[in-house]
Amino acid sequence: MPLDSHRIHDIPDDLLAAIDYCYEQGWTDGLPVIPPVIDRVEATLAYEGRPPEAVIATHPATGLQLTVHAAAVNAVMAGCLPEYFPVLVAAFEAMDKPDFNFHGSTASTGGSAPLVIVSGPVADDIGMNADVNLFGPGNRANATIGRATRLILRNVFQMIPGISDKSTQGQPAKYSFCIAERARGNPWPLLCQAQGYPEGVSSVTVFASGGFCNVENHGGNTPEQVLGSVADAMANYGCITLGQSVVILAPEHMHIVADAGWSRADAQSFLFAQAKRSVEGMRGVGKYRDVEYNKQHESDAHPRVEADQFHRGLCPEDILITMGGGDAGGHSCFLPSWSRGRSSLMQHKPIGVCIDCG
Amino acid sequence: MRIYDPTASGPQKTLYRAPAIASLEGRTIGVLENGKLNAPEMLRELAALFEARHGCTLHPLYSKSNASAPAPDGVLAKAAAEVDFLITGLGD
Numbered sequence: 001m002p003l004d005s006h007r008i009h010d011i012p013d014d015l016l017a018a019i020d021y022c023y024e025q026g027w028t029d030g031l032p033v034i035p036p037v038i039d040r041v042e043a044t045l046a047y048e049g050r051p052p053e054a055v056i057a058t059h060p061a062t063g064l065q066l067t068v069h070a071a072a073v074n075a076v077m078a079g080c081l082p083e084y085f086p087v088l089v090a091a092f093e094a095m096d097k098p099d100f101n102f103h104g105s106t107a108s109t110g111g112s113a114p115l116v117i118v119s120g121p122v123a124d125d126i127g128m129n130a131d132v133n134l135f136g137p138g139n140r141a142n143a144t145i146g147r148a149t150r151l152i153l154r155n156v157f158q159m160i161p162g163i164s165d166k167s168t169q170g171q172p173a174k175y176s177f178c179i180a181e182r183a184r185g186n187p188w189p190l191l192c193q194a195q196g197y198p199e200g201v202s203s204v205t206v207f208a209s210g211g212f213c214n215v216e217n218h219g220g221n222t223p224e225q226v227l228g229s230v231a232d233a234m235a236n237y238g239c240i241t242l243g244q245s246v247v248i249l250a251p252e253h254m255h256i257v258a259d260a261g262w263s264r265a266d267a268q269s270f271l272f273a274q275a276k277r278s279v280e281g282m283r284g285v286g287k288y289r290d291v292e293y294n295k296q297h298e299s300d301a302h303p304r305v306e307a308d309q310f311h312r313g314l315c316p317e318d319i320l321i322t323m324g325g326g327d328a329g330g331h332s333c334f335l336p337s338w339s340r341g342r343s344s345l346m347q348h349k350p351i352g353v354c355i356d357c358g
Numbered sequence: 359m360r361i362y363d364p365t366a367s368g369p370q371k372t373l374y375r376a377p378a379i380a381s382l383e384g385r386t387i388g389v390l391e392n393g394k395l396n397a398p399e400m401l402r403e404l405a406a407l408f409e410a411r412h413g414c415t416l417h418p419l420y421s422k423s424n425a426s427a428p429a430p431d432g433v434l435a436k437a438a439a440e441v442d443f444l445i446t447g448l449g450d
Contacts, residue, residue, distance in 0.1 A: 006362055006363070007362070007363035008360050008361070008362060008363070009360070009361050009362075009363060010359075010360055011359050011360075011361060012359065013359045014359075015359075018359055018361065021361075022361075027364050027365070035359065035361045036361050036362045036364060037359060037360065037361055037362075038360055038361070038362065041362050060427075060428075062368055063368060063371065064366050064368050065366060066366070067366070069362075070364065070365075070366055073362045073363070073364045074364050077364055098427075101424070101426060101427060103426060104424070104425070104426025104427060105426075107426065108426060109450045151364065155364040155365045155366075156364070156365060156366045157366075158365075168450075289395065291393075341393060341423060341424070342423075343423075343424040343425065343426055343427065
């Protein structure tokens, strides 16, 4: 039986006309959506134990609320299978944390997209891609979970381009931006383990991300060479800020780093120390601000912060680094935080379980 | 075909505007700068116009570091107690 409390549209029983209807209502991201018919929404709801009216996230400015039901409707529209739903729910639970600031990151001229990183066994369980073409295209779970994220921001929270989403140029990731962390052959602890979740529990990490930067290096064969090229990308004048970073190492690069005995902490420390610009250089491009320099060089500054240098972030732990992508190719990537001043910090949540309910 | 609506209805909110002050003459101005580049400088320039034209006095600036989040707890209450009107900004 359909839920009486949720609005239903009665439309002609014609699939193409229904797709057009969704366009006419302004419910799409520019691409056709799956009309959210009742039985598909109910099948999706079956993967969430809470009642449909349970609230997952609330917009801090407008008070608009994302219910389990509304999330399921948008998940169907995005093309999600029901088994993807717990990932989507966990992603918005993470985005609802105040420090993520999903309003600011979505409304900003900066044009961030929420990167959703799934870590742990659920990635394989639901058929996600952590391998070739990690960031797309081609995988239904990756593509539709990311797309559902955007549809919810648009339809539920009314973060509509040109109205409440003032991104200057937008970016392709605003259509969909979801990956799985590669577990196969990963020499470091997975993110879900590093985040402290019990064995067998998967996690989702959300990050308000700027544009994707491919880091190509086929000649380097030491950690310093490979990570040196990553650090250079992190320090480019177009995005060097106090913000956090995500680095996804291709397996070729990861093996160079890990086979030399470097841990995740070693790589983070190196990247933080190397991803920097001189104060003079920052002044030269008009990006130096006393308040930002001082924040990085206060009395509790990280030991690797250097005088007269502006580093990316505040500490090595600001850099999430893990592995993803296909076995062949020296192509890693760097993703900068949208926030110049740390107005959004990455967050994570377990998928399908409540760890700290009380 | 029956399909669900994917949007949400907002909560009912009653919004109130602060009563207009009768005159700007001799008033105390508050400025809340939002951490954006050049916000303090621009807002001080704006406040200077009120000082010059209406004999206003500029109260020491209030600040927030996150332009896309509300002011820290207590800042607005403090400002309400200390100034007659508040100017805030900037956008990009």
